[in-house]
Amino acid sequence: MALPIPLTFLIDLLTLFGIFAIISMSLNLEFGYTGIPNFGKLLAVAGGAFFVGAVPGRIIAYLFNTPAGSDFIKNNLEVVSSINQVLMNDPTLSICYLLLSLVGAALAGAALGYIASYPGIRLRGDYLAMTLLAIAEVLKIIGDNWEPFIGGSLGVRIPDPFRWVSGEYRPLYVSLTIIGVTAAIFIYLEFVSRSPLGRTLRALRDDELSARVYGKDVDKLRIKALVVGCAIAAIGGALYSFLTASVSARDFNRVTHTFWPWVMVIVGGAGNNLGALVGAGIFVTVRRLITFYKSYFETFLPFDVVWLEYMLLGLALLIVLLYRPEGLIPEKPTKTLKYEYIANKRATRTKPK
Amino acid sequence: MHRQGRQLSLILVRDALIFSSLMIMLSAGLTLTYMTTKVPNFAHGDFATLNIYLNLALVRLLNINPYLGTIPAFMLGGVIALVLYLAVLKPLMDRGANYVILMVATIAYDMILISLINIFADYLNRVHKIITRLFQLKGFDIEIFGQPGLFVIAPILAFVMITLLYFFLNKTKFGIAMRAAIENPSLAEVVGININRMYAISWFISGGLAGAVGALMPLYMTCNPDIGIRLLISIFAASILGGLSNIYGAFVGGAIIGLAEVLGTGYLSMTLGPWVVPYRPVIPLIVMMLTLLIAPRGLAGVNWKKFLRKVG
Numbered sequence: 001m002a003l004p005i006p007l008t009f010l011i012d013l014l015t016l017f018g019i020f021a022i023i024s025m026s027l028n029l030e031f032g033y034t035g036i037p038n039f040g041k042l043l044a045v046a047g048g049a050f051f052v053g054a055v056p057g058r059i060i061a062y063l064f065n066t067p068a069g070s071d072f073i074k075n076n077l078e079v080v081s082s083i084n085q086v087l088m089n090d091p092t093l094s095i096c097y098l099l100l101s102l103v104g105a106a107l108a109g110a111a112l113g114y115i116a117s118y119p120g121i122r123l124r125g126d127y128l129a130m131t132l133l134a135i136a137e138v139l140k141i142i143g144d145n146w147e148p149f150i151g152g153s154l155g156v157r158i159p160d161p162f163r164w165v166s167g168e169y170r171p172l173y174v175s176l177t178i179i180g181v182t183a184a185i186f187i188y189l190e191f192v193s194r195s196p197l198g199r200t201l202r203a204l205r206d207d208e209l210s211a212r213v214y215g216k217d218v219d220k221l222r223i224k225a226l227v228v229g230c231a232i233a234a235i236g237g238a239l240y241s242f243l244t245a246s247v248s249a250r251d252f253n254r255v256t257h258t259f260w261p262w263v264m265v266i267v268g269g270a271g272n273n274l275g276a277l278v279g280a281g282i283f284v285t286v287r288r289l290i291t292f293y294k295s296y297f298e299t300f301l302p303f304d305v306v307w308l309e310y311m312l313l314g315l316a317l318l319i320v321l322l323y324r325p326e327g328l329i330p331e332k333p334t335k336t337l338k339y340e341y342i343a344n345k346r347a348t349r350t351k352p353k
Numbered sequence: 354m355h356r357q358g359r360q361l362s363l364i365l366v367r368d369a370l371i372f373s374s375l376m377i378m379l380s381a382g383l384t385l386t387y388m389t390t391k392v393p394n395f396a397h398g399d400f401a402t403l404n405i406y407l408n409l410a411l412v413r414l415l416n417i418n419p420y421l422g423t424i425p426a427f428m429l430g431g432v433i434a435l436v437l438y439l440a441v442l443k444p445l446m447d448r449g450a451n452y453v454i455l456m457v458a459t460i461a462y463d464m465i466l467i468s469l470i471n472i473f474a475d476y477l478n479r480v481h482k483i484i485t486r487l488f489q490l491k492g493f494d495i496e497i498f499g500q501p502g503l504f505v506i507a508p509i510l511a512f513v514m515i516t517l518l519y520f521f522l523n524k525t526k527f528g529i530a531m532r533a534a535i536e537n538p539s540l541a542e543v544v545g546i547n548i549n550r551m552y553a554i555s556w557f558i559s560g561g562l563a564g565a566v567g568a569l570m571p572l573y574m575t576c577n578p579d580i581g582i583r584l585l586i587s588i589f590a591a592s593i594l595g596g597l598s599n600i601y602g603a604f605v606g607g608a609i610i611g612l613a614e615v616l617g618t619g620y621l622s623m624t625l626g627p628w629v630v631p632y633r634p635v636i637p638l639i640v641m642m643l644t645l646l647i648a649p650r651g652l653a654g655v656n657w658k659k660f661l662r663k664v665g
Contacts, residue, residue, distance in 0.1 A: 134590070134637070145628075317464075325450065
């Protein structure tokens with residue numbers, strides 16, 4: 001039974017939304033809550049995807065010894081299709097593979113974030129922004145050129161953890177998985193933002209000196225936020241690779257995976273997770289519409305329409321920065337206890353015995 | 354074999370000198386704007402890239418000598434930098450935006466530039482049938498003493514630029530006013546210096562230098578619309594090495610990064626094999642990270658007298 005076309009369109013949209021929402025929420029944790037200008041978002045996203053491309057497939061191939069003596073990159077197609085045969089009949093293994101890969105990708109992303117931020121985290125944010133941007137670009141260059149890693153410019157196919165779902169329903173299942181992960185991350189980040197840690201992060205964003213005066217270890221907290229942010233972004237990158245069941249360094253660049261998340265966070269409203277979600281939602285919908293009407297413009301313009309899209313996004317970001325810097329959904333002040341409650345407490349405490 | 358090796362090193366040294374000269378001009382521009390506005394300009398690489406294509410169009414369509422193209426490129430680079438400052442950064446600064454927002458704004462501006470560069474490249478390619486992806490203009494270079502003209506002209510240009518900037522900042526009233534505006538904006542304002550005009554001029558000079566470098570770039574290397582990001586890594590490395598707050602530091606930083614990149618990649622590819630060539634941006638990255646770890650304020654921030662006493 002085939003799924004109706006509007007439904008497949010919606011599933012497509014939700015899938016992309018989920019992936020970009022994960023990335024933009026991770027940026028929101030770093031920039032919105034903590035004030036770290038992560039201009040190397042690409043680093044963690046590509047790091048997660050590269051990890052998934054390089055490690056889990058090799059491990060499975062080693063465990064099942066299929067087919068003996070072949071190289072994961074050189075005989076990529078044969079190795080992956082024989083692994084897929086195994087995964088197809090074994091949903092438990094598929095799910096384990098998916099979850100463990102996501103955990104691995106998160107760890108890889110966290111490690112990358114830690115290493116990349118180490119030289120610059122104690123300095124003013126712009127040094128950190130410059131190093132993160134440069135490291136992200138170098139990681140992409142390595143992925144693009146070092147063939148034994150993820151197949152160089154050709155990319156690599158990876159075992160498909162959704163193979164056990166029959167053809168028609170695969171997109172639906174992928175979409176549900178991604179949305180599920182997105183929801184889990186959203187709930188986690190909401191907890192973080194309401195926790196004492198979340199309030200501390202905001203405090204050091206708003207006034208670093210005061211935070212230091214109150215005895216907060218600013219550098220450590222910054223590293224923490226960046227490492228968690230990178231881990232989450234890496235999950236986003238890993239999910240993107242599972243969606244296409246392949247990894248290629250060509251799919252990742254600083255426009256799609258650094259600039260776009262920034263547009264989403266700033267347009268949606270920095271400093272609250274809902275803003276990041278709304279930003280991602282608007283962005284994905286608008287992009288889909290542009291792709292939909294692209295062929296119409298393509299006939300009479302002497303250039304690729306994709307560049308107009310870049311310009312529109314750049315202008316949109318500038319306009320939001322200039323005229324509505326708080327974004328569509330502004331950050332709400334931190335919830336505090338009710339005054340009566342505090343007064344009551346104080347009264348009971350100061351009561352003479 | 355030996356002779357061929359020497360020939361190769363000669364070419365390498367020549368390339369290194371040219372690239373260093375170009376890097377000096379680029380990092381000086383970035384540092385100048387960083388000193389005034391206190392924001393690293395993420396669009397600086399594409400100030401140059403846009404002018405690569407301007408000069409390509411001038412050379413191929415109007416048959417202009419590529420060196421004459423540096424003049425309109427200087428103007429165009431200056432104007433796009435001025436627009437960034439006056440239309441985007443100045444209004445944001447007036448509203449009290451912090452440096453992170455300013456950086457995001459320069460990235461947004463960079464996206465607009467990337468879009469313009471690619472539209473222009475597509476247009477030249479489809480309408481005028483000019484190769485705009487992975488192209489060179491080495492064939493249009495003039496020859497001086499049997500060497501490519503750029504080998505003579507790029508270092509001279511860098512030298513002249515350094516001297517002019519030095520005299521401008523130290524010997525003219527205008528330049529001294531600019532230094533005052535950089536060092537202590539509020540005090541300079543009290544004395545009656547128009548800070549806004551000073552900042553605008555420094556942005557114009559910065560963009561102009563990047564534009565002139567962009568015009569020369571296709572004479573030196575293979576160019577592509579996405580070359581800006583590679584340049585940006587080198588520019589940042591050079592400026593951070595120079596200390597980001599000292600224009601003379603930027604000169605030294607640019608020279609060191611230029612030499613290290615070309616000579617490092619060249620000698621490594623001779624000893625390890627040509628596979629190292631694509632990893633060239635790793636060299637500025639390593640320099641950048643080492644600088645931040647060892648001397649985060651760059652060469653200009655090191656107390657050289659103390660250092661020499663310790664060593665000697």
